[in-house]
Amino acid sequence: MSVLKSKININAAASKENYQKMMDLVAQLNKKYKEGSFQGDEKHITRARKRQKFLARERIELLLDRDSPFLELMPLAGMNNKNGFGAGGTSVSGIGLVHGKFCMINSNVGTRKGGSVDYATVFKGLRIGDITRECKLPTINLVESGGANLPDQAKIFNYGGEGFREITRRSELGITTIAVVFGNATAGGAYIPGMSDYSIFQKQAAKVFLAGPPLVKMATNEIATDEELGGAEMHSRESGVSDYLAEDELDAIRIAREIMEFVPETTPHLIPTEDIKTPLYHSDEILSVVPADIKTPFDVRELIMRITDGSEFSEFKAEYGSTMVCGWSKINGYPVGIIGNNGVIFSESANKGAQFIQLSNQKNIPLLFLQNTTGYMVGKEYERGGIIKNGAKLINAVSNSKVPSITLMIGSSFGAGNYGMNGRSFEPNFLFAYPNSKIGVMGSEQLAGVMEIIQKASNEAKGIPDNPEQTNMIKAMLVAEAESKSSAWHSTSELWDDGIIDPKETRNYLGFCLAVLYNQEIKGTNSYGVWRH
Incomplete structure (x- = not known):
């Protein structure tokens, strides 16, 4: 497998600033863990x-x-x-x-x-x-x-x-x-x-x-x-x-x-026998590369190289559908197929992800979804290009996949992107979240903006004059409410995940979960129902 090389300078001022912001979130998490104990x-x-x-x-x-x-x-x-x-x-x-x-x-x-x-x-x-x-x-x-x-x-x-x-x-x-x-x-x-x-x-x-x-x-x-x-x-x-x-x-x-x-022993699908390679990059660096502000884009490969054995990753269709990164690797010696977001999901990204899920089922390899997406791309060009049918292919593949799966929410999880990336309703075997992650129909500012447009249209139809001061106050209230209800803290309180984790511990969590999943036979499927083409 190819070895991933980092393109981020973790000593840069921006990286250090992000590290401190993520450390603040980890400190909040540890405080809440103490309260929970x-x-x-x-x-x-x-x-x-x-x-x-x-x-x-x-x-x-x-x-x-x-x-x-x-x-x-x-x-x-x-x-x-x-x-x-x-x-x-x-x-x-x-x-x-x-x-x-x-x-x-x-x-x-x-x-x-x-x-x-x-x-x-x-x-x-x-x-x-x-x-x-x-x-x-x-x-x-x-x-x-x-x-x-x-x-x-x-x-x-x-x-x-x-x-x-x-x-x-x-x-x-x-x-x-x-x-x-x-x-x-x-x-x-x-x-x-x-x-x-x-x-x-x-x-x-x-x-x-x-x-x-x-x-x-x-x-x-x-x-x-x-x-x-x-x-x-x-x-x-x-x-x-x-x-x-x-x-x-x-x-x-x-x-x-x-x-x-x-109690009888189970028959594991696989027990790693080779020497386990550690990642080439220290786990602390995850706090430097995963943005505390989910609106800041980053290359999900920077996370992958910090959790996989030897920072190795066999990427699938690297030049196609660039906002979906797919490939195979190992974590603690266990093979895993990784699907990660590099932003919004286009038709090409969805098709690529669906094909990758089929191949992982064919190989009987569990899947790891790294969620960081604002959802599927919208607009006239994309609707005419079949974003609905192509997005549906990805959701179909996730729904009917039979290999075990783990989902990790590392940033945004908005709209149907949550579904296509194996959210809670699609029954991953384990689902964890980073403390910076957010989940919802859409981002808080987008939600408030949509509500503002709808309210303005309603007022115009009724002949009610604009009241900018009232509009701004309502918009600020909507943003605050949406921010609160989309936070990782709200999500975990509502049992939408199986726990918030310290990003530095990602490899330990994933390795343990893969050991549990590989403790029984893994068998994929070739049956996916009807897809539109």
Whole structure:
């Protein structure tokens, strides 16, 4: 493969200025990550310590193999929801290694609102379920939850059942789920251990029942204790809901690891055996070359050469459709097809991207989309040249592609460009964003300008005179609102991505995700439905 050479002087004043702006965004990200790692008020943590309980993140550390990486997913979900429980909700979720096997791990934060499930936590769980099924990952649920947050029940009840359904569907596919119950798992939450392939209950701590003592008293006039209704020993010796009775938390985690030892290995599509080449350029330089201001153009190859093995890239159709860069490379030894934007998508770019997706499916190579586009080109010339049908080819190829995919939002993601570049609605296996990225129907200034034109035409039709002062005020309000709602912070809060990442860590994230994707057979397709020509 050819080795890419940088054309940017990272010591130039503009590069240094951009580096500082990106560092400021990374500092904001780290601050928000720290807020998202909150595990409850000190009084709740102190109470847990007195009961000899570990915290949610500590349980994950004890469960994982020594020195295993842990890819935390959606750590800032619900961050901007004023009625929610804060960033990340009441669960910590991600992928790590247990007995050398990739596992999805969900740990309830029992010291935060009692582990009750709010709106963001429910939808975070549903997205985790999608990733788990697509990547065929065994799941280990570390359970300590008070169930649904009752003020949110009207919004989450109809969606919550999907999580239970997915446990049983994965079981039918032979994908293991283990539930380790350290505390409450009541009402609907009781079905998590009930539907899991394996359930482990901690003695004198697990409380698993459909209705607690107060509700039982009200419904049947029966008086019963927590232990009589749903204690670990009762479920282990009488009901059979529990498969293993653990003495304490450490014993429960030991049993979960023991089970994973005997869960069958998957058959990886590929395990790299060659020496891994590092990029020729330092990862810190990404902060110099990816613009903090998304209106500033840059060559996506400058990013590619800083994340691929040896900065190598076999480019496809280099002289055609120049605003779409396509080619094959390797990241941590894993082959990957890369599609990146160099601006607006023209007909030639769309056709090139569609053909490249076909070829990657033919080769059974996963795809990486680097999103930075204002969308498809508009105007009389381009409409007559078939931008709709050619753009539709790209969307068709993305929709029907069968190889796994990762999407990384590195700048603009506007209009149907989001769709053609494998946005959330096209179900990439993983989707991450840089803190500078923005997403929306169009840019904030374009949106405000369009609204201004529409309002002016409406006023003229009604005979209403122009009011420039009022128009400018409304325009400024629209720009501010659109900027806020298109930011990476809003996007990740709404679970439109799987997390915002520090650009310096791009290669680590992508390499880990590719290892997960290559852990099963990869098989592309030659079927794409009808295309207009």
